[in-house]
Amino acid sequence: xxxxxxxxxxxxxxxxxxxxxxxxxxxxxxxxxxxxxxxxxxxxxxxxxxxxxxxxxxxxxxxxxxxxxxxxxxxxxxxxxxxxxxxxxxxxxxxxxxxxxxxxxxxxxxxxxxxxxxxxxxxxxxxxxxxxxxxxxxxxxxxxxxxxxxxxxxxxxxxxxxxxxxxxxxxxxxxxxxxxxxxxxxxxxxxxxxxxxxxxxxxxxxxxxxxxxxxxxxxxxxxxxxxxxxxxxxxxxxxxxxxxxxxxxxxxxxxxxxxxxxxxxxxxxxxxxxxxxxxxxxxxxxxxxxxxxxxxxxxxxxxxxxxxxxxxxxxxxxxxxxxxxxxxxxxxxxxx
Numbered sequence: 001x002x003x004x005x006x007x008x009x010x011x012x013x014x015x016x017x018x019x020x021x022x023x024x025x026x027x028x029x030x031x032x033x034x035x036x037x038x039x040x041x042x043x044x045x046x047x048x049x050x051x052x053x054x055x056x057x058x059x060x061x062x063x064x065x066x067x068x069x070x071x072x073x074x075x076x077x078x079x080x081x082x083x084x085x086x087x088x089x090x091x092x093x094x095x096x097x098x099x100x101x102x103x104x105x106x107x108x109x110x111x112x113x114x115x116x117x118x119x120x121x122x123x124x125x126x127x128x129x130x131x132x133x134x135x136x137x138x139x140x141x142x143x144x145x146x147x148x149x150x151x152x153x154x155x156x157x158x159x160x161x162x163x164x165x166x167x168x169x170x171x172x173x174x175x176x177x178x179x180x181x182x183x184x185x186x187x188x189x190x191x192x193x194x195x196x197x198x199x200x201x202x203x204x205x206x207x208x209x210x211x212x213x214x215x216x217x218x219x220x221x222x223x224x225x226x227x228x229x230x231x232x233x234x235x236x237x238x239x240x241x242x243x244x245x246x247x248x249x250x251x252x253x254x255x256x257x258x259x260x261x262x263x264x265x266x267x268x269x270x271x272x273x274x275x276x277x278x279x280x281x282x283x284x285x286x287x288x289x290x291x292x293x294x295x296x297x298x299x300x301x302x303x304x305x306x307x308x309x310x311x312x313x314x315x316x317x318x319x320x321x322x323x324x325x326x327x328x329x330x331x332x333x334x335x336x
Contacts, residue, residue: 017051023064027053027128037064041116046123046142057133057156060118060140063111071104073134077157080180080203109139109162118142120164127151132159139163146188148172155182162186171195178205180225185209192234194218201228203248208232212256217241224251226271232256238280240264247274249294254278258303263287270297279303284327286313288336295324304331311335 017024021036029052032040040046048055057073079098083090090098112118122144123137129149134157145167148155152172162185169188171178173195184207191213192206198218202225214236215229221241226248237259238252244264250273261280265287272294281303286293293315298304307327309315317333318325327333 017049019049022049024052025056027051028056029054029059030056031059031062032064034064037117040118040121044121046118046121048123048125048129050126051128052126053128054131055129055133055136057135058138059133059136061105061108061112061135061138063108063115063117066108066111068107069104071101071135073157076101077134077180080157105135105139112140116141125149125152130154132156134158135161137163143167146170146183148175150174155179158182158184160186171198173197176200178202180204181207183209189213191216194221196220199223199243201225203227204230206232217244219243222246224248226250227253229255235259237262240267242266245269247271249273250276252278263290265289268292270294273297273299276300281305283308286310288312293326295326297326298328299325301328304328307331307333309333309335 017027021033021039023030023033076098079090079094083095117140119141120143123142127149129152131154132152137160138158139162142163143166146165147170150173153174157179158181160183161181165186165188168190169183169192174197175195176197176199178198178201180203182205184204186209188209189212192211193216196218197220199220200223204227206229207227208231210233212233215234215238217240219241221244223246228251230250230253232255234256235258238257239262242264244267246269249271253273253276255278258279260282267287267289268291270290270293274297276296277300280301282305284304284307286309288310290313293313295316315326316324318329
């Protein structure tokens, strides 16, 4: 025991978790038992048992004994990544397939809503969890704060999407990717801190929340995906780390802010609609590293007083609103 505790010897035997409310495969939590479904009809605190290392795809989204079709989460994720985060647009057939698989979630969501599954309940995740699967906690009416412990290295597609979280969100310091729609469609408030190890924030990861504090971006961030922070109420300044290379389509559209916007000197692309209808103020300085600023990237940003941009940067000058200019019409633009 002393050797194991000191780390000089490690154990290989699988841990067994015994809690009749949950279904497990080893230490991977698969979902609730019939007893668990009954218990959490009235219990307002969902505590994941200690020793759990992984929470399976759809673990709490899918009710025990559900007989309807189950979405193909892996397929949805792959095609969503291609259609929204990739430079290569997906085909009409692929878009149709995404919609077809996504539609399978509707009756599950309706069941959860009608039966008030986890309504007004909070969730506690133990420090033993390393991975939270696709749609693991999606659309089950959870509320309050959400803390992702530092043991968690991956939060997958739609993991906590479409709940009723109305408190603060604290992320694990060991996340490298924040996946598609993982926290979208809630009512989180306050500040949002993106940990320093995060390199990529994918499509709609935090879209349509009500964050009303500051947004702080970590020092390793390379790419912000389409719609990642859209439709929020952030305040203050936004400073991008020097690591950042690309800002996706509509990634910060209608996201609030009332301070200054500062870009990294390694940024290459600001995509279509990226900062449209935000409240940034003062002079907007586009670094020399930026190759292109997309159409309507800053449309509706009426508090920006002037723009300074390199003569080598490609952008849409207008001259009319119908031409989808990159910067608001009437704002002085200085070419360096």
